[in-house]
Amino acid sequence: MAPSKIDNGTVIIIDIGKNVSDPEEKNGKSFFEKARECAIRIIERKVISQGKNLLGIILLGSKKTKNNLSESGSCRHIEVHSDLQYPTWQMIRDLPDKPSKSKGNWFDALLVAVDHFKSGVTALKIVNKQIMLMTNFLEPSDVETSELEQAVCGFREEGFQVDIIGPDIYDDENKNSEFELAKQFVEGTNGVTATFEFTMRYLLFHKKKAVNATPWNVDLSIGPNIKIPISTYIRIKDESVIKKWTTAIKDPVTNSKSNTEYIEKSKVFINTENQMVVDPDKNIKGYIYGQQVIPFTDFDKGMLYDSGPKSLTVYGFTKASNITWQCLNGDGLSYVFGRKGDKKAQYAVRCLVECLLELKLVGIVRRVYNNGNAPKMYALMPVIDSDNYVCLSMIGICFKEEIKNMAFPNTELKKYACTDDQVNAFKELIKNMDLTKAYEDTEFDDTEAFPIAKMVSPSAQYVLDCIAFRAMNPDQPLPPPRDDITMLFKVPPLIEKRRKHQLDKLKSLFVLNKVEIKKRAKTKTNQAMDIDQFDKPSTSTTYAAAMDNLPIIDINSVKKSGPITKIGMQNAINDFDALKRDGIDIKDLVPQMIETIESMVYGNIDGNFSKALDVISHFRNECVNTVPSHYNNWLKNFRVELIDRSRNDIISMVNEKKLNYILKSENSLSNMECDTFDESQLYENDTVPELTEVTISSEVNDLFDNM
Incomplete structure (x- = not known):
């Protein structure tokens, strides 16, 4: 019977010897600590992905010597820590916490990994064989050139891929003879090499199982x-x-x-x-x-x-x-x-x-x-x-x-119109907040922020992090989301910087005034009068003295104000007639009249709209004799605004005073033939659903009655 196939098999070789115990920088982490964190992240990712991939761990520089090749006296201080199996959380728990004082040969560790692939699993056929080597190459391998070339050729023929994680073997500043040997394994087996920083950045987020x-x-x-x-x-x-x-x-x-x-x-x-x-x-x-x-x-x-x-x-x-x-x-x-x-x-x-x-x-x-x-x-x-x-x-x-x-009301109204400066300001804001250019060219490889089909789900990442934390810490409370996840919710700094100036410009172009709804003053309730206080003349004496001190003003001597230039709320009808007598066209007076009427209605406090209705009646009479469309168009928009403000009482007053649309019978220029108010005329868009009349048979109605 042919053995079943497994897609991937990985063996991680972690150097825990004396040569990786010292910190690389002052107050920094040692190579051993970085290698252990990277290995934990790799195992964690393989466990969560739930893929059918085998994983084995070999410790280089261990106190123990546990491998099949050690029987001939070679490959000392190399321990097969975990056999090839499906990754588990126990593999992370069993990793050593501290480095040892022994040293091992990294070339012998590669040979042990190859032997482990061949003898570790016999009933399965592994298609892709990967060996990850984590060492700083400070311990010499003592391998000859002919032996190295023969090993690289054998690795390539057997289908092995050697990846080196940790040191930058292509760094010209830190040249090492062992780096040249390691390059031959990487290039001869089509492997890859990466530093811990790059690898951990690649492993920041969990990925779906392929x-x-x-x-x-x-x-x-x-x-x-x-x-x-x-x-x-x-x-x-x-x-x-x-x-x-x-x-x-x-x-x-x-x-x-x-x-x-x-x-x-x-x-x-x-x-x-x-x-x-x-x-x-x-x-x-x-x-x-x-x-x-x-x-x-x-x-x-x-x-x-x-x-x-x-x-x-x-x-x-x-x-x-x-x-x-x-x-x-x-x-x-x-x-x-x-x-x-x-x-x-x-x-x-x-x-x-x-x-x-x-x-x-x-x-x-x-x-x-x-x-x-x-x-x-x-x-x-x-x-x-x-x-x-x-x-x-x-x-x-x-x-x-x-x-x-x-159904939405029509927004093509004059009060909603924007100037060219306002429109251009919004265009500049959109341009400055372009996410495709959210980073400097030298900061990231890709300048786009939140790219489509490449962004990970923050909630999914946090759930997977919680699963990994709970597996390793069953009795501790769950931690908050890590900084790498919270960064997904933040606006890129360059976008934040570019939009600040444009937002200030928009605030200056769109002046928003806070609308304060004035409450109606409460009427004072009659209080009980104190008879003892009633006979005291202090109040009346004080009031009389105050009145005597007031200056006497002759009303006739008050100078009249200058010529009328605008329709005011105090005497809107007289102002309208005066401006009309001065030769101002009615089309120029209509915006002022509309503004005055709406101010008298919306700014009313006492609830008495008789004066506003008189002004509306005068405005209607003037439009009947001139251009009816001025009044009809305004009344149409005015009713929309009243409905939005839930002021049906004012609509009822307008109907009672018979201040509806100017009909065609009153002026031939009007396009209104019926004075009844239809709310469907308020909306010019085609968003009102069409209802289909459905006829239900009497048998169906009888069925529901019996139920």
Whole structure:
């Protein structure tokens, strides 16, 4: 029987000898501490990814000598610490905390790792064999050139890849003869080398387990005769962070966990009337419809809707503009390709994609995933990537009852109009907050912040961090999110710096005045009068003395104010007539009149709107004799504002005073033929849903009455 295959196998060689015990810098970490942290992060990532990859650990410079090659007297102080197996948390717990005082040969450690691959697992065939070496190469290997070349050739033929993590072996400033030997292993086996800083930055975040995509194979049916074999692959899907949880019961006595022991659960049915246990065979399932329980027997199951076998049927094609983002739903996106190995199917899909793109159309399809599954509607949209592929993207679309239509008032009003300076200021703000240029060129390799399809989920990363922490610290409280995760929520410093000046400019262009709602003054309640205080003349004497000291003003001697230049709220009608007599056109007086009326209405405190209504009546009479559209357009917007402010009382007053629209019968220039107020005229956009009249038969109504 042929051995089963394993995709990847990794052996980590960690140097724990005396040569890695001293700190590299003052008050810094030693090479051993950095190597241990890096190894912990690698093991942790492999455990959480739940991949079927084997992992082994070899300690270089150990006090013990534990390997198969040590029987001949070589390969001393090299310990096979962990056999090739699936990674576990115990591997992290078993790593040594302190370096030893021994020294080992890194070249012998590579030979031990190769032997461990061959003899460690015999029933499995490992496809990709990786050896990670973590040492500072301060201990000489004492290997000859011919022996080294023979070893590199053997590593390459056996399919091994040697990666060196820790020192920068290509650094010209720190030249070492051992570095030249290590380069031959890296270059001869197509390996890689990286420093601890770069490796830890690469391991900052957890990644999903790499799995081969499983296609959903079906025939794409177009009409009764066309069937194209296609394969659908999931491109994006909303998934939980951890899919499978292993339930374990902790014994409080032995403080151990068991996966075989569990809490026994039982389910019983109890009659609420007599509190008796009912036999499950005598139960009939039902569904609650309102306050009524509708029984659902096995006979009713035969009457259920049958969606049919799995299928993907095209119902028709529609304009791409009809499919907006409001119509899309579902939990992911899929790509549709022609069936692998079927060139005719691939050519047909490509032809369909090009036709849809040229005609600006999308397909509407009905999808049944498998027998017994409910059908769903999807949209097929063309996708052409010149470098990679040509396919169809498939995403779910909503049914009519799932779409909520909302009506919004018209915003094309004069008071909402913006100046050119305000518009340009917002454009500059958007330009300064461009996330594609969020970092300096020398700060990061990529200047884009929060790139699409590359950002990790902060919540998912924190959940995985909590799992790793709980595995290593079962009795301690969970830590807060680390700084690397909280950085994902912060605005890039360069964006923060660039937007500050532009925001100050916007504040100067958009002057916002705080609106204070004045409360109506409370009327004073009558208080009880003290008879003893009533006879005291002090109050009247003081009041009389104050009145005597007031200066006498002759009203006739007061000079009249200058000419009227603006319509005021004190005497709006007279001001309007005076400005009109001065020769000012009514179209120039209309904005002032509108501003005055709205100020009198919105700024009213005492609740008496008689003066404002008189001004509205005078404004209407003037527009009846001149241009009716001035009054009609203003009244239309005025009603919208009153409805938004919930001031239906003012609308009622306007209707009672018969101050509605100027009709065509009053002035032929008017476009109003009916004076009744229709709220649907307030909105000029097409957001009000159309209602379809449904006729329900009397038999259905009788059925609900009987229920």
